[in-house]
Amino acid sequence: MDFLNALIAFANFVFIPGVAYGSQLALGALGVTLVYGILRFSNFAHGDTMAMGAMATVLITWLFQSWGISLGPLPTALLALPFGILFAIGLLLGTDRMIYKFYRVQKAKPVILVIVSLGITFIYNGLTRFVIGADDQNFFDGQRFIISAREFKASTGLPEGLSFKTTQGITIVTAIIVVAALFWFLNKTRAGKSMRAYSDNEDLALLSGINPERVVMITWIIVASLATIAGVLYGLDKSFKPFTYFQLLLPIFAAAIVGGLGNPLGAIAGGFVIAFSEVTITYAWKKVLVYLMPEPLEPSGLVQLLSTDYKFAVSFVILLIVLLFKPTGLFKGQSV
């Protein structure tokens, strides 16, 4: 019985949040890794792209809510998501046409593109704050829980409750669908194959008649979709605040690098590695241990390895360890 309780506490506080957060990070890291693979620079504006896409979705959600449209138990944001994605696609393609293209034609060094992406970060960040303000915005509606702690306790009779939020369920399901679609696209379609060819060997791809501008365009479209989905899911699960997206940049980059930059499979694995490390290291294990240990051995403190405020440090240390001992990441990525 005690073991069961410990398992439920573990699932409730570590496993489910970890999977949800990991899915969000994985989607974000996929975007970073695709830009790196095709355009060959680290896109610092990715966090703020997520914020822009999520912002558009939030605004459209509000519009739908004011019209009285809703999805019943599901959040209205899912209905607004396609429009948010369209907005993000327009935004990224416009940015590429006006800004990145110039440097691509010039064959500028990657580090220049990184600095350019910093400038774009500034602009996106400013625009987001300009339109929606710097405060927390709530856009969640619909049913809050799939399984609520109270119901769970009542139906099982266990003292430890398990709650499964709708947003967590949506996050996990959406992530699986998106990742499956992405891999199908990359492996089975002509456009996806040309993307992979371009990423592996640019010159050879050009020789075999692949149109680089088309590859770049498809990449931005996919990246915009991924970023918006990741941003909206994160916003639904936690809350929408423009500044948090900039801070997500570090765990997202850590995930992409840990998995191996340029490798989509690695980005997903990296997302979960980072998410689970963060959650396990900053979780106070007392609740779980109390059930597992015999009474005299029960811990007196919180058994929290690091305070939650140091979650950045966790992703960072993992990043550093991987970079020092396995510079191409867990899955073989690019190292230019």
Added chain:
Amino acid sequence: MSETVRNTVLFGLMAFLIAGVVVVQGWNSALLIIAMGLISSIMALGVNLQWGFAGLFNVGIMGFVALGGLAAIVVGMPSTPGAMSAGGFIVLGALALGAATIALAIYTYRRMPPGWGRTVAMLVIIVAGFFIFRGVLDPAVDRIEDINPAQTGYLGGINPRWAEFGVDADLFMLLAWPLGGLFAAAAAWVIGKTALGLRSDYLAIATLGIAEIIIAVMKNEDWLTRGVKNVIGIPRPVPYEVTLQNDPAFVERAAGWGLSPVEASTLWVKVCYIVLFAVVLVLLMWMSQRALHSPWGRMLRAIRDNETAAEAMGKDVKARHLQVFILGSAICGIAGAMMTTMDGQLTPGTYQPLRFTFLVWVMVIVGGSGNNLGSVLGGFLIWFLWVQVEPMGLGLMNLITAGMEEGSALKEHLIESAAHMRLLTMGLVLLLVLRFSPRGLIPEK
């Protein structure tokens, strides 16, 4: 136009802008812009040393600036009575223990043959070391934070209360500036040792992370910095306004300038700071110029332009990179200490990467990377814009919304959002300069 003429014109235009501030907003705003412009220029000099000379992409400036601020409280604040004996020594011991654990792990890594045995041994050392470290540290920290938490609750600094010895202006504070540089240099050494071997994008992400961690430590380790409770009342190296207002000689002189004593004293304090900052800037500028034109500077640029060739010539690329990384970071630390000194308080919650890291980058790029004079110009110009864009944006919004009816939601929203124009403008300036004048206002020779 020869180079000297052009530079004179550019700096003349900058002076003209500041003169405009004097006319529109008064001397006080103008002096504040000059003071912060000087500090910004120093930060830009530091980053220019790393990026312009050596091509190192450091986006962790915020962390070094914050460490400089830490030095200001260490030098400026008196030590909290009883804190050292309650747990201060134990905390220092715990930190030494933590460092020893890492050193032992590195030693094991180097001495043992590769394989599972080594991995396990290292893991055991690190995990055991971590638990011992926390076991020693936590109770001591609790004891320190329990000492009068509303006022102190931290270790405090090392200020021996000069005021009691009758020293009026606390010149002792000036020591904080080199110490800030030293703190930043120490951090830079650790970072450089681990992250400098990485390629440029990775170095950027590593430094970005380190800066966030430094800020997280300063926000959460209350025993060190009081965290988000802030340290206020840091002494200053210049006289206080109140002291000046009570000084009959000063009041008389103020009357001679045609100013009220209150007004004159606030301006005078700022002038004092400006003089001090200007001395530091000139000193650093002179050193940077000497470095640029020395064989060492030429070697750095050679490494920047072609690392492989420089290495083939027998240059120690890694060591030079480490050197310049430490020097540049130290300069940022000095600037950070100066800023905290002028603010008179350390507020860890206000350090934000967009303001303290990326703004400095805009300064360096706009001014002209690789040119020290350019960094100084960029520091002044961008700081001026950063401060002035807000009132300008507000004016613009008022102009745009002038036709709209009073109290409409859109009008209110637009006027409210004018505050966010800053980031937009900075991004635009950066992109425009990168596109149309990638070498900056005063290009490298």
